[in-house]
Amino acid sequence: MSNAETFPEIREAVRRLCAGFPGEYWREKDRERAYPGEFVRALTESGFLSVLIPEVYGGSGLGLGAAIAVLEEVHRSGCNGGASHAQMYTMGTLLKHGSEAQKQAYLPKIASGELRLQAFGVTEPGAGTDTTRITTFARRDGDHYVVRGQKIWISRAEHSDLMVLLCRTTTREEAARPSDGMSVLLVDMREAVGNGLTIRPIRTMLNHATTELFFDDLRVPVENLIGTEGQGFRYILDGMNAERILIAAECIGDARFFIDRASAYAREREVFGRPIGQNQGVQFPIARAHIQTSAADLMVRHAADLFDEGQPCGTEANMAKMLASEASWFAADTCVQVHGGFGFAEEYDIERKFRETRLYQVAPISTNLILSHVGNHVLGLPKSF
Ligand SMILES: Cc1cc2nc3c(=O)[nH]c(=O)nc-3n(C[C@H](O)[C@H](O)[C@H](O)COP(=O)(O)OP(=O)(O)OC[C@H]3O[C@@H](n4cnc5c(N)ncnc54)[C@H](O)[C@@H]3O)c2cc1C
Numbered sequence: 001m002s003n004a005e006t007f008p009e010i011r012e013a014v015r016r017l018c019a020g021f022p023g024e025y026w027r028e029k030d031r032e033r034a035y036p037g038e039f040v041r042a043l044t045e046s047g048f049l050s051v052l053i054p055e056v057y058g059g060s061g062l063g064l065g066a067a068i069a070v071l072e073e074v075h076r077s078g079c080n081g082g083a084s085h086a087q088m089y090t091m092g093t094l095l096k097h098g099s100e101a102q103k104q105a106y107l108p109k110i111a112s113g114e115l116r117l118q119a120f121g122v123t124e125p126g127a128g129t130d131t132t133r134i135t136t137f138a139r140r141d142g143d144h145y146v147v148r149g150q151k152i153w154i155s156r157a158e159h160s161d162l163m164v165l166l167c168r169t170t171t172r173e174e175a176a177r178p179s180d181g182m183s184v185l186l187v188d189m190r191e192a193v194g195n196g197l198t199i200r201p202i203r204t205m206l207n208h209a210t211t212e213l214f215f216d217d218l219r220v221p222v223e224n225l226i227g228t229e230g231q232g233f234r235y236i237l238d239g240m241n242a243e244r245i246l247i248a249a250e251c252i253g254d255a256r257f258f259i260d261r262a263s264a265y266a267r268e269r270e271v272f273g274r275p276i277g278q279n280q281g282v283q284f285p286i287a288r289a290h291i292q293t294s295a296a297d298l299m300v301r302h303a304a305d306l307f308d309e310g311q312p313c314g315t316e317a318n319m320a321k322m323l324a325s326e327a328s329w330f331a332a333d334t335c336v337q338v339h340g341g342f343g344f345a346e347e348y349d350i351e352r353k354f355r356e357t358r359l360y361q362v363a364p365i366s367t368n369l370i371l372s373h374v375g376n377h378v379l380g381l382p383k384s385f
Contacts, residue, residue, distance in 0.1 A: 006301070007062075007069035010048075014070050017042055018077035023349040026079065030207045030352050035159050040084040043074075044113035049087040052242070053095070057103060058111035063308040064242060068249035068300060075253025076260070078349055080356055082208050085250070086118045086156060089242040093164050093184060097227035097235045102186070106162070118156035119163035119189065120243075121213060122236060125152045129369055130385075131233065132178035136167040136215060138185060144219045145169075145185060147196070151213040153363070157199050159209060163187045166236050169229050184232040186224040195219075206355045241307060241317040243364050248300045248317075251324035254357040255293040258328070258335035261350060262286045266338050282338055289331040296323035315378055318370040325360035325367070332357050 021039050029036050043049050051066045053059025060066070067088055074081045091110050094102060094117075109115040127133035136149025147167060157163060163186070170181030193199060196218030199211050227235055263286055266277030276282045303320040306313035332354045336343035343350050361367050375381040 007066050010066055010069050011073045013046065014048060014073035015077055017046055017048075018074060018079045021077075021079055023078055023347070026352065027346055027349065033203060033207050033209075035156075035209050036080070036083050036207075037159070039079065040087075040159075041113075043070075043084055044087070049084060049113070050111040052088055053091060053107055053111045057095075057107035059107070064245055064304040065301070065308055067246055068252075068304050071246055072249045072253035072256070075250045076256045077253075078257055078353065080207075081250050082206075082356070082359075083156065083159070084118070085246055086120055086160075086243075087113075087116060089239065089246055090117050090120050090164050092239045092242050093226060093235050094186065096238060097184070098186075102223075102226065106186070110162075115162060116160045117162040117164070118160035119154055120239075121151045121154045121157075121163050121165040121187075123153045124150060129366065131166070131236075132172060132182075134166065134168060134182070135171075136165075137171070138167045138169050138183060138220065140169070140222070141219075143222050145222060145225070147185070147187075147215040147218040147220060149215050151215075153202070153210050154213050155208055155210040157189065157209075157211045157213060158201065160189055163189055164226070164236075164239075166232050169232075175230075179233045181230050182232040182236075183229045184226040184235050185220050186226055187218070187220055188224070192218055192220075206352075206359060208359070237314075240364065241303075241313050244317040244321040245300060245303045245307060245313075247360055247364060248296070248303070248320040248324035251321075251328035251357065251360050252293060252297050252300055254353060255289065255296075255324070255328040255331040257353060258331035258350070258357075259286060259289050259293065261348075262289070262331070262335040262338040265342075276338070285330075285334040286338065289327065289334050292323075292327040292330060296320065296327040299323050315374065318365070318373055321360070321365065322367055322370045325357075328357045329361060 048070045050059035051062045054061040071081045110117050124134045138145035138147045165185045165187050166182055168181055169183040172178055175181030196216050198214040201211050266282050267275055269276045300320040303313050303316035306316055335350050336354055342348050376383045
């Protein structure tokens with residue numbers, strides 16, 4: 001089955017919505033490094049960001065198959081889901097590990113868009129990918145936790161009402177295992193900012209609203225603990241599979257955007273008295289990009305199917321993310337080359353998408369760490385760290 005056949009009504013509706021947010025809209029936001037609030041609002045109001053929330057909590061409960069259709073079309077249309085995609089999956093930690101009272105309190109409002117749960121705070125400057133080295137600490141004080149520490153690269157923190165925060169409640173040294181002693185807190189950003197939480201934006205090569213967070217004795221009610229104290233690392237790992245599959249779908253969308261644009265230009269642009277696409281040196285890389293994207297797409301949908309069936313999918317989610325991010329990067333590079341000088345002109349949107357799609361070989365997990373996972377966990381090779 002070709003991907004175009006999955007959820008055709010959703011895809012068509014997303015394409016219609018995206019048509020209202022053309023290249024000029026994204027170029028202006030990119031220039032100003034401004035948050036695309038209008039686009040996020042439109043996606044929210046259309047219900048596209050609540051497809052993973054079960055119907056009983058006000059979502060459409062369609063699963064990851066529908067979510068990847070949404071994000072792929074957003075990206076294929078030249079738009080970018082980076083400002084909004086976390087509203088889809090960050091709630092997964094709450095849905096899977098939160099108490100019924102927490103789910104009742106938050107999920108319906110997240111589904112309606114009344115509450116924005118867009119921020120996910122894991123990465124720290126001193127820990128990098130080695131999450132067990134995080135040191136942001138939540139100390140218990142009566143019916144509150146008191147949080148001290150620092151996070152980096154926390155995206156959308158300024159545009160979110162809630163944040164899922166991973167912190168230590170037992171130091172690494174005192175925990176039975178390095179991955180024990182971490183807990184997940186739901187932080188209400190509306191109360192936290194200015195009361196122990198400071199947000200500092202980081203300007204990056206793409207428009208991603210990412211930030212650095214400083215916690216200086218931020219008080220978080222104990223009732224905002226998700227699941228059991230000390231088990232947070234497992235909860236976060238769980239949620240990361242959905243994130244990787246969805247990001248992979250964005251890469252597939254990006255790749256198709258580049259392939260569409262490159263093919264159209266190669267058919268039209270004439271040099272030496274013939275369309276440049278008639279030259280195999282121009283045609284073959286575009287064909288190769290299509291082949292790589294089609295293969296990656298199969299892996300993305302396979303991972304999504306496993307996730308929706310409730311089966312283990314960590315390896316497949318990682319493999320999908322790696323293949324898709326490499327396919328989109330190759331397609332991006334090809335698209336620039338096919339456009340010659342115009343590949344560098346802002347008004348073609350190719351250089352912007354080129355910068356945007358580069359991120360996904362580093363975040364949310366870098367290629368080397370995926371290779372290391374497969375080498376160690378799938379192939380039984382010795383662990384390198
Ligand atoms: C724009 C942006 C948005 C982000 N948004 C969020 C967010 O919302 N929330 C959040 O928590 N984080 C976020 N991140 C962080 C992101 O997940 C990390 O940047 C990413 O996981 C890589 O971690 P690092 O930057 O600490 O790299 P490091 O861990 O310092 O690694 C640097 C390089 O070394 C390689 N490396 C490290 N160790 C090994 C090894 N043992 N073997 C081989 N290679 C190795 C890595 O592959 C990488 O290429 C974001 C990052 C960016 C840039």
